Amino acid sequence: MSQEPREEWSGRLGFILAAVGSAVGLGNMWRFSYLTSENGGGAFVLLYLLLTLLLGLPVMLAELSLGRGSGRGPVSALRNFGGRRWSSLGALFVLSGFVILSYYSVIAGWTLRYVATTVAGGFPADGGEFFTRVSEGNEAAAYHVVFMIITMAVVMGGIRRGIERTALILMPVLFALIGGLAIYAFTLDGAGEGYRFYLQTDFSQIMDPDVIRQAAGQAFFSLSLGMGAIMTYGSYLSGRHHLPQESLVIGGADFMVAFVAGLAVFPMIFALGIQSDVSGSSVGTLFIALPTAFQQMGTAGTVVQVVFFIALFVAALTSAISMLEVVVASAMDSLKFSRKRATLIAGTAITLCGILPAKKQSVLEITDMIVGDVLLVAGGLALAIFVGWHMRDPIDHASEGAADVRWFPVWRWLLRVPIPLILLFVLYNSIKSVYAAIIG
Ligand code: TRP
Numbered sequence: 001m002s003q004e005p006r007e008e009w010s011g012r013l014g015f016i017l018a019a020v021g022s023a024v025g026l027g028n029m030w031r032f033s034y035l036t037s038e039n040g041g042g043a044f045v046l047l048y049l050l051l052t053l054l055l056g057l058p059v060m061l062a063e064l065s066l067g068r069g070s071g072r073g074p075v076s077a078l079r080n081f082g083g084r085r086w087s088s089l090g091a092l093f094v095l096s097g098f099v100i101l102s103y104y105s106v107i108a109g110w111t112l113r114y115v116a117t118t119v120a121g122g123f124p125a126d127g128g129e130f131f132t133r134v135s136e137g138n139e140a141a142a143y144h145v146v147f148m149i150i151t152m153a154v155v156m157g158g159i160r161r162g163i164e165r166t167a168l169i170l171m172p173v174l175f176a177l178i179g180g181l182a183i184y185a186f187t188l189d190g191a192g193e194g195y196r197f198y199l200q201t202d203f204s205q206i207m208d209p210d211v212i213r214q215a216a217g218q219a220f221f222s223l224s225l226g227m228g229a230i231m232t233y234g235s236y237l238s239g240r241h242h243l244p245q246e247s248l249v250i251g252g253a254d255f256m257v258a259f260v261a262g263l264a265v266f267p268m269i270f271a272l273g274i275q276s277d278v279s280g281s282s283v284g285t286l287f288i289a290l291p292t293a294f295q296q297m298g299t300a301g302t303v304v305q306v307v308f309f310i311a312l313f314v315a316a317l318t319s320a321i322s323m324l325e326v327v328v329a330s331a332m333d334s335l336k337f338s339r340k341r342a343t344l345i346a347g348t349a350i351t352l353c354g355i356l357p358a359k360k361q362s363v364l365e366i367t368d369m370i371v372g373d374v375l376l377v378a379g380g381l382a383l384a385i386f387v388g389w390h391m392r393d394p395i396d397h398a399s400e401g402a403a404d405v406r407w408f409p410v411w412r413w414l415l416r417v418p419i420p421l422i423l424l425f426v427l428y429n430s431i432k433s434v435y436a437a438i439i440g
Contacts, residue, residue: 006071007159009236014164016249019233021167021318023254024174026107027222029312030286031372032258033265035214037285040205041197044215045259047206051219052251055422058414059225059380060247061398062387067234068243069397073329074228077235081391089382090330093228096375097326098346100227102354103364103371104323105151108316109143110135110287114309118302127292135287141358145351151320152347155328156340159236163321170314177311178257181264184304185271194267197275213429216422217373222254226376226383229322232329242402244411268293286312324350369437373430381423388415 009015036044070077075090082089113134117123124130134140154162185191205211220226230250234243269275269285272293290308294301324347331342357364387394394415395408 007236008238009164010160012241012246014160014168015233015237015241016246016253017167017171018163018318018322019230019246019250020253020257021171022224022229022233022322023222023250023319024171024257025222025224025315025319026104026312027218027319028254028258029178029261029265029315030107031218031221033262034285035218036198036262037266037269039211039214040202042199042201043203043206044211045198045262046201047212048215048218049255051212051216051422052223052255054414055216055419056219056223056225057244057247057251058411058419059220059384060223060230060251061243061411062383062394062415063225063228063231064234064237064243064247065394065398066383066387066391067228067231068237068239068241068400071235073232073235073333074326075330076333077228077231078386082386086386086390089379089386090228092375092382093226093231093379094327094330096227096371096379097229097323098350098353099367099375100371101151101320101323101327102350103357103367104316105147105320105350105354106140106144106358106364108313108320109140109145109147109358111309111313111316112147113139113143114287114291115306115313118305118309121302123291123295123302123305125292125295127288127290127295130291131287136359136361138359141355144354144358147317147320148347148351148354151317151324152343154317154321155324155347156343158339163325166321167318170318174311174314174318175257177307177314178260178264181268181304181307181311182260185264185267188267188271190271190273191267194270195263197270198262198266209425209429210433213373213426213433216426217377217430220376220380221372222258223251224319224322226379227323228326228379232326233322235329239400243398243400244402244407265290272296366438369434373434374427377423377427377430381420381427384415384419384423388412388417388420 009018066077066081070080072080074093075087078090079087154166156162224230265285268290274289274293291305294305324343327346327350328339328342331337331346332339337345357367395412398411399405399408
């Protein structure tokens with residue numbers, strides 16, 4: 001098999017939008033809002049912002065530097081800089097991407113299903129009953145397969161014609177949809193109570209180790225870190241880019257979207273009077289409580305529901321694309337597959353694995369906990385140690401294209417000491433709580 005020449009982004013905008021597309025996903029709307037509501041509102045948002053800056057951005061810069069410096073996907077990038085032993089960390093990244101996509105696509109399939117049924121006018125009054133019917137079993141599996149086919153079609157198109165073009169079209173649409181929802185939410189009676197809950201800063205909860213661990217895990221998940229996705233996108237960059245600046249833009253956009261999504265979700269929850277139905281369940285708010293309330297609002301509710309689930313679908317698609325690209329890029333680099341062949345084989349394998357979480361929701365929930373709370377954090381920890389302690393010249397790679405190099409030693413120090421310590425703490429607490437959830 002002859003290897004195709006390495007692709008490259010057509011320019012800064014394409015790269016930024018694709019990377020923001022990866023970061024902005026179900027995590028921004030679904031995970032962020034339920035974590036915020038469970039952990040006390042505004043103070044959690046501040047803690048999350050702090051951890052995004054302190055933990056997320058330095059690790060993002062590390063991923064971008066490794067990707068751009070090697071011009072390869074995670075397995076080859078880590079072999080390139082760290083030798084054969086470290087390439088197994090790259091393999092762990094590919095495995096994480098594989099596993100996350102297999103269940104993330106199932107949830108994305110639900111959003112597709114919600115859009116289709118609502119547009120067709122058949123959405124029942126009871127969102128809970130509908131959710132139970134479509135969220136596991138053959139129907140869920142069918143929509144998961146459809147979603148995977150769409151994702152594969154984009155990735156097969158390549159960096160410029162597939163991934164970049166999709167992001168250029170869909171990301172502005174997504175921003176408009178979420179902004180529109182936030183404006184709509186503002187007009188609702190009783191929105192004020194939602195804002196008050198969302199923005200009130202009660203600091204009594206945020207010293208709780210469990211809250212800190214969840215905020216850190218969310219920062220990682222939301223920025224798509226810890227599994228080589230940002231690294232892979234970075235591998236299609238040229239030396240001209242100012243990587244710290246790119247990290248800041250991507251992280252800032254991701255935070256803004258989560259924040260604005262909260263400005264849409266919380267006023268709706270309170271205005272519709274469903275705060276007591278917003279159970280601790282991770283899917284409860286989005287897939288059950290909100291649609292049930294929308295249905296009581298007549299036509300306006302139906303329109304808002306369609307917009308809401310299209311936004312979720314778009315957010316999920318641009319994230320899923322980057323997960324598949326991690327696996328595809330690695331198969332192209334290491335096995336010398338063509339893009340088409342790599343996409344077909346990886347995509348089909350992931351689709352088949354996803355049948356299991358599609359059929360049983362308990363499998364999906366447990367996988368999400370293990371991957372989201374443990375695997376990504378472990379991946380980020382290993383990466384920070386690698387770049388902080390092992391890699392010979394990380395600053396050279398990170399600072400290429402950046403004029404001001406004063407801050408780079410601080411960055412490296414963060415990766416050496418504080419970040420591994422925080423991540424160890426997070427990992428320890430996450431393993432404890434995942435263990436308790438599975439066994440207990
Ligand atoms: N960032 C995505 C979201 O917020 C989810 C995600 C986690 C992800 N890890 C990823 C997406 C890796 C792409 C690649 O929903």
